[in-house]
Amino acid sequence: HLAAERGAVEDIELEEVVITGFRNIRCVESGGPEPGVGCAGRGIITAINFLEENGAYSDVDFVSYDVLGDVVCGGFAMPIREGKAQE
DSSP: OHHHHHSSGGGOOHHHHOEEOGGGOEEOOOOOOOTTSSOHHHHHHHHHHHHHHTTTTTTOSOOOOOOOSSOSSGGGGHHHHTTSOOO
């Protein structure tokens, strides 16, 4: 909801959303749209693009995504289709 507060994802700095946890594992919670409003899949691709554009993947060995398992819209398949994730 930080992007909604700021007005756009471009107004957010990487350091504001990346938290370093146990054993230096970096974590990001991207959130999602209000229930019944928008497409969560679109939020996922927006979050991944933001992380890529701001260098979040530049020095990591492994990336894991934990996303909803149900497919309400086609948006959840977008990261896989665009080569940003593997099934």
